[in-house]
Amino acid sequence: MHNNTAVRxxxxxxxxxxxxxxxxxxxxxxxxxxxxxxFSATDTSGKxxxxxxxxxxxxxxxxxxxxxxxVRKHYDSANMQATQKxxxxxxxxxxxxxxxxxxxxxxxxxxxxxxxxKDQGAAPAATLMDADGKLGRAYGARTTPHMYVIxxxxxxxxxxxxxxxxTANPADIKxxxxxxxxALAETLAGKxxxxxxxxxxxxxxxxxx
Amino acid sequence: xxLLRTLLAILTLGSSLPTLAAPGTVVTTDQVRAExxxxxxxxxxxxxxxxxxxxxxxxxxxxxxxxxxGDSGLPTTLQWTLPEGVKAGEIEWPTPKRLPIGPLVNxxxxxxxxLPVRVEVPAGFAADSLPIKLHAEWLxxxxxxxxxxxxxxxxxxxxxxxxxxxxxxxxxxxSAPRALAGATASAxxxxxxxxxEIGGLPADWAGKAIELFPETAGVLDNAAPRQAAWNGNRWxxxxxxxxxxxxxxxxxxxxxVPAGGAVGSRIGFAIAGNWPKLAPAAAAVPAxxxxxxxxTAPPLGLAAALLFALIxxxxxNLMPCVFPVLSLKVLGFAGxxxxxxxxxxxxxxxxxxxxxxxIGLAALLLVLRAGGEQLGWGFQLxxxxxxxxxxxxxxxxxxxxxxxxxxxxxLPSGLASLRARHPLVDSLLTGVLAVAVASPCTAPFMGASxxxxxxxxxxxxxxxxxxxxxxxxxxxxxASLWPGLARTLPxxxxxxxRFKVLMAFPMFATVVWLVWVIGQQTGIDGAAALLAxxxxxxxxxxxxxxxxxxxxxxxxxxxVGVASLVxxxxxxLPAFQAAASPAPxxxxxxxxxxxxSEQRVAELRAAGKPVFVDxxxxxxxxxxxxxxxxxxxxxVMADFAARGVVLLRADWTRRDAAITAALAGFGRNGVPVxxxxxxxxxxxPQILAEILSVREVRDALARL
Numbered sequence: 001m002h003n004n005t006a007v008r009x010x011x012x013x014x015x016x017x018x019x020x021x022x023x024x025x026x027x028x029x030x031x032x033x034x035x036x037x038x039f040s041a042t043d044t045s046g047k048x049x050x051x052x053x054x055x056x057x058x059x060x061x062x063x064x065x066x067x068x069x070x071v072r073k074h075y076d077s078a079n080m081q082a083t084q085k086x087x088x089x090x091x092x093x094x095x096x097x098x099x100x101x102x103x104x105x106x107x108x109x110x111x112x113x114x115x116x117x118k119d120q121g122a123a124p125a126a127t128l129m130d131a132d133g134k135l136g137r138a139y140g141a142r143t144t145p146h147m148y149v150i151x152x153x154x155x156x157x158x159x160x161x162x163x164x165x166x167t168a169n170p171a172d173i174k175x176x177x178x179x180x181x182x183a184l185a186e187t188l189a190g191k192x193x194x195x196x197x198x199x200x201x202x203x204x205x206x207x208x209x
Numbered sequence: 210x211x212l213l214r215t216l217l218a219i220l221t222l223g224s225s226l227p228t229l230a231a232p233g234t235v236v237t238t239d240q241v242r243a244e245x246x247x248x249x250x251x252x253x254x255x256x257x258x259x260x261x262x263x264x265x266x267x268x269x270x271x272x273x274x275x276x277x278x279g280d281s282g283l284p285t286t287l288q289w290t291l292p293e294g295v296k297a298g299e300i301e302w303p304t305p306k307r308l309p310i311g312p313l314v315n316x317x318x319x320x321x322x323x324l325p326v327r328v329e330v331p332a333g334f335a336a337d338s339l340p341i342k343l344h345a346e347w348l349x350x351x352x353x354x355x356x357x358x359x360x361x362x363x364x365x366x367x368x369x370x371x372x373x374x375x376x377x378x379x380x381x382x383x384s385a386p387r388a389l390a391g392a393t394a395s396a397x398x399x400x401x402x403x404x405x406e407i408g409g410l411p412a413d414w415a416g417k418a419i420e421l422f423p424e425t426a427g428v429l430d431n432a433a434p435r436q437a438a439w440n441g442n443r444w445x446x447x448x449x450x451x452x453x454x455x456x457x458x459x460x461x462x463x464x465x466v467p468a469g470g471a472v473g474s475r476i477g478f479a480i481a482g483n484w485p486k487l488a489p490a491a492a493a494v495p496a497x498x499x500x501x502x503x504x505t506a507p508p509l510g511l512a513a514a515l516l517f518a519l520i521x522x523x524x525x526n527l528m529p530c531v532f533p534v535l536s537l538k539v540l541g542f543a544g545x546x547x548x549x550x551x552x553x554x555x556x557x558x559x560x561x562x563x564x565x566x567x568i569g570l571a572a573l574l575l576v577l578r579a580g581g582e583q584l585g586w587g588f589q590l591x592x593x594x595x596x597x598x599x600x601x602x603x604x605x606x607x608x609x610x611x612x613x614x615x616x617x618x619x620l621p622s623g624l625a626s627l628r629a630r631h632p633l634v635d636s637l638l639t640g641v642l643a644v645a646v647a648s649p650c651t652a653p654f655m656g657a658s659x660x661x662x663x664x665x666x667x668x669x670x671x672x673x674x675x676x677x678x679x680x681x682x683x684x685x686x687x688a689s690l691w692p693g694l695a696r697t698l699p700x701x702x703x704x705x706x707r708f709k710v711l712m713a714f715p716m717f718a719t720v721v722w723l724v725w726v727i728g729q730q731t732g733i734d735g736a737a738a739l740l741a742x743x744x745x746x747x748x749x750x751x752x753x754x755x756x757x758x759x760x761x762x763x764x765x766x767x768x769v770g771v772a773s774l775v776x777x778x779x780x781x782l783p784a785f786q787a788a789a790s791p792a793p794x795x796x797x798x799x800x801x802x803x804x805x806s807e808q809r810v811a812e813l814r815a816a817g818k819p820v821f822v823d824x825x826x827x828x829x830x831x832x833x834x835x836x837x838x839x840x841x842x843x844x845v846m847a848d849f850a851a852r853g854v855v856l857l858r859a860d861w862t863r864r865d866a867a868i869t870a871a872l873a874g875f876g877r878n879g880v881p882v883x884x885x886x887x888x889x890x891x892x893x894p895q896i897l898a899e900i901l902s903v904r905e906v907r908d909a910l911a912r913l
Contacts, residue, residue, distance in 0.1 A: 069354060133312075168356030204354075207312050
């Protein structure tokens with residue numbers, strides 16, 4: 001037992017030291033393999049949704065922006081909706097997030113965004129509004145779409161593109177490997193994720209300057 | 210009239226059809242004007258290169274991307290369709306511009322851009338013209354992005370000069386980054402990122418801020434600020450790595466653009482050092498959680514080890530194995546309360562007995578270990594014979610206390626008076642007895658001390674065991690030296706007889722436990738055989754030791770007793786032998802628990818499954834307590850199931866070299882040991898405390 005006490009003491013001191021000495025990052029800190037940053041955001045119906053609400057469940061984060069042709073590539077072809085539905089069937093929580101700032105030309109108010117998602121037949125558990133970009137910056141979301149998979153233990157196990165064909169052409173979806181489907185299958189089977197990061201492609205997330 | 214109009218329409222339609230169907234050299238959109246251009250001042254000559262390219266004129270505020278587009282975007286792609294043998298090279302990208310957008314950074318172009326491509330004309334080329342087809346795709350963005358594409362075609366006449374955009378080509382080729390003559394570059398991976406050192410830079414660059422564009426995407430962080438410094442004509446910059454890095458290249462190229470310069474320079478460098486592991490496997494360490502306990506005992510100073518050994522020894526007195534023996538000594542107090550000196554000496558003798566026994570046992574352990582035996586602490590209780598002897602001893606003591614026989618009647622009178630005349634020897638032997646039974650009960654604090662002791666030089670190891678003994682004897686020693694305690698005890702009287710009988714019961718309880726251990730080791734037959742033996746012994750003890758029986762009767766009973774003892778032994782010994790044959794029980798299977806083996810653990814860890822190993826033994830009371838309390842707790846089992854933890858049990862009740870070695874691997878020498886392996890096979894297991902609490906197990910599982 002003294003082993004535990006001594007080691008615990010040491011780790012507390014180290015953590016304190018690290019916390020005091022590390023500079024605050026300007027953008028992003030989420031790293032694959034580490035704990036996914038906790039967050040709390042409002043969804044399109046005004047409800048507060050936190051990552052902690054889904055403790056013990058696998059969570060997928062999808063950065064979305066209806067104004068982006070790459071997002072539309074995956075929605076018009078029903079690829080994103082199919083990925084969402086297959087994830088939900090496995091008990092995975094899917095959160096769609098929009099980090100477009102209010103002054104951007106393609107900003108959509110919560111009701112409009114919810115309406116678009118409904119029209120598309122999208123099936124996320126919630127669509128979160130992140131107009132101040134806090135959530136996007138915490139995760140280092142750069143593009144729309146940008147996909148993250150968080151496993152049941154709260155670790156980030158995948159960050160990157162939805163598939164491995166970085167184009168705007170819907171015809172490329174069929175032959176591409178869907179990284180999210182693959183990461184979910186591996187995580188739910190308790191296996192390590194084989195492709196844990198990939199080049200996210202799409203339009204840049206419209207953060208405020 | 211209508212016919213004429215129709216004919217006219219058909220004619221115009223006919224004449225416009227070819228232009229509608231065939232792509233030209235220009236594609237115009239609302240954002241760009243893209244044109245397929247060529248530069249062949251000597252025409253298309255066999256063996257001579259020509260230049261082709263895509264010229265993009267961006268509308269104001271719109272931009273396209275470089276080969277490494279940065280945080281978002283896609284580079285322009287060109288797909289050429291050329292005749293057989295005509296090979297188009299890669300795009301000679303002009304020097305890019307840094308395009309910040311909020312917290313993100315892209316690399317690209319705006320205004321007028323030409324992307325030149327060198328085309329090799331094969332030696333045997335003899336055609337009149339070179340048909341060129343191009344399918345180009347580009348992503349053009351302002352604040353919104355529009356992916357666009359165009360199909361272009363051009364028939365390049367072979368024998369005439371073709372260079373309407375000569376100036377544009379010259380400018381584009383001039384603005385392509387050039388190799389920096391005389392510059393040397395190297396890079397190494399540090400904690401804060403990739404440190405790139407470039408020497409031999411042009412003199413007029415010195416002191417200037419330099420923009421560095423990596424040509425490989427997905428490695429470096431594009432937006433984070435970079436530390437750069439000049440040292441003479443050496444420039445060093447540290448670039449943080451991308452938090453979603455998916456490449457670990459050995460070499461990289463980059464374009465350097467000094468402040469105020471328009472044309473960049475290309476530099477290549479090898480990367481030394483190890484890339485941080487790309488996305489480790491599924492297990493996570495929550496950043497705020499405390500570190501898991503190390504699998505090897507952290508280095509203990511000798512003083513600390515001695516202190517812990519002392520405390521551990523003291524706690525041993527509370528263990529059910531020791532308490533009955535201690536109760537004997539408590540009885541002794543009551544008898545000698547008036548004689549303080551005798552009490553003190555008795556206490557010292559007891560202490561001596563305990564300490565010497567511990568040291569003796571330790572010495573034996575070390576000697577046997579040195580001889581190569583896979584032994585651990587408690588090893589003496591892995592032998593059924595030893596347990597049977599102890600059970601017999603306790604039975605006799607219990608019967609004596611209960612009044613079934615008197616030692617005086619059983620033992621030769623000489624021996625009995627020896628005992629009476631040498632109470633010190635009696636105390637010493639009680640101490641020895643206490644140690645013999647206490648040793649397998651590994652108390653908290655003992656584990657690490659013993660593990661350390663096994664690795665120390667003999668003198669220090671024995672010192673630690675001696676400290677353990679001292680700790681165990683301490684309460685009794687303190688009591689015997691403290692006169693107050695002796696005086697608080699009531700004077701001897703009739704109550705003593707009843708007290709004596711009362712103390713028999715803990716003795717018998719210990720016998721029950723020992724019988725159970727034998728049962729674990731040798732099966733129900735062995736346990737029953739032992740009980741029969743004990744019964745026979747009890748009968749003999751009564752026959753020989755109870756006062757008030759005539760000599761003849763005594764002799765007769767004695768013979769019957771001895772005969773039944775022989776019978777019982779003849780049953781017990783073979784039962785023990787049968788069970789002694791190796792087939793080491795490494796653990797009972799059950800609905801939840803599987804038998805442990807080193808190989809099984811390795812298999813499960815390789816498969817990324819978390820594993821919980823319970824190193825236990827039937828003779829270890831702490832283990833049994835944990836087994837029946839915490840490890841049977843419904844919530845704990847549910848937690849195990851929820852996390853897919855495989856439960857393995859390593860049963861050390863009988864000698865098992867593999868388990869002994871595994872325990873040594875944790876720096877431990879005895880049981881219980883509870884090891885929780887996470888799914889990440891690179892991390893050592895968490896070792897839990899010896900007395901498990903539900904909270905501790907659940908917290909440990911949560912930390913997985």
